Amino acid sequence: xxxxxxxxxxxxxxxxxxxxxxxxxxxxxxxxxxxxxxxxxxxxxxxxxxxxxxxxxxxxxxxxxxxxxxxxxxxxxxxxxxxxxxxxxxxxxxxxxxxxxxxxxxxxxxxxxxxxxxxxxxxxxxxxxxxxx
DNA sequence: TTTCTCACA
DNA sequence: TGTGAGAA
Numbered sequence: 145x146x147x148x149x150x151x152x153x154x155x156x157x158x159x160x161x162x163x164x165x166x167x168x169x170x171x172x173x174x175x176x177x178x179x180x181x182x183x184x185x186x187x188x189x190x191x192x193x194x195x196x197x198x199x200x201x202x203x204x205x206x207x208x209x210x211x212x213x214x215x216x217x218x219x220x221x222x223x224x225x226x227x228x229x230x231x232x233x234x235x236x237x238x239x240x241x242x243x244x245x246x247x248x249x250x251x252x253x254x255x256x257x258x259x260x261x262x263x264x265x266x267x268x269x270x271x272x273x274x275x276x277x
Numbered sequence: 278t279t280t281c282t283c284a285c286a
Numbered sequence: 287t288g289t290g291a292g293a294a
Contacts, residue, residue: 157279157280158279158280158281159279159280168287168288169280169281170287170288170289171287173281173282174287188280188281188294189280189281189282189294190279190280190281190294191280191281
């Protein structure tokens with residue numbers, strides 16, 4: 145899936161992100177210090193944010209509005225950064241094992257099934273796949 | 278003009 | 287978190 149790549153594409157400068165998220169440059173840079181976002185840099189050291197970064201910033205803002213402090217926000221968002229098998233390829237890589245076409249199809253099917261149980265907050269520990277948004 | 282880093286009456 | 291200085 146290339147949409148994932150496109151979401152991570154560095155596109156927007158600070159000013160645009162400030163308007164889009166209604167956050168101050170100070171806040172945005174502060175969240176970056178806390179590893180909540182990882183914007184790229186231009187040759188001139190200017191930050192370039194991706195759609196994914198903007199989405200993260202909006203989530204941070206929501207969590208903060210809900211009264212959660214930075215420590216809490218970090219715990220929640222960094223948790224999502226844990227090795228997550230967002231696609232079969234990553235899963236295969238993690239397994240260090242060759243999969244037959246049939247096994248790949250099984251994984252894909254399971255992935256689609258899981259994708260369906262979207263806004264259901266039941267993620268048993270040990271769950272191989274997790275989805276957000 | 279915009280954004281960056283650094284620092285704090 | 288805000289804000290201002292000095293640089294790029």
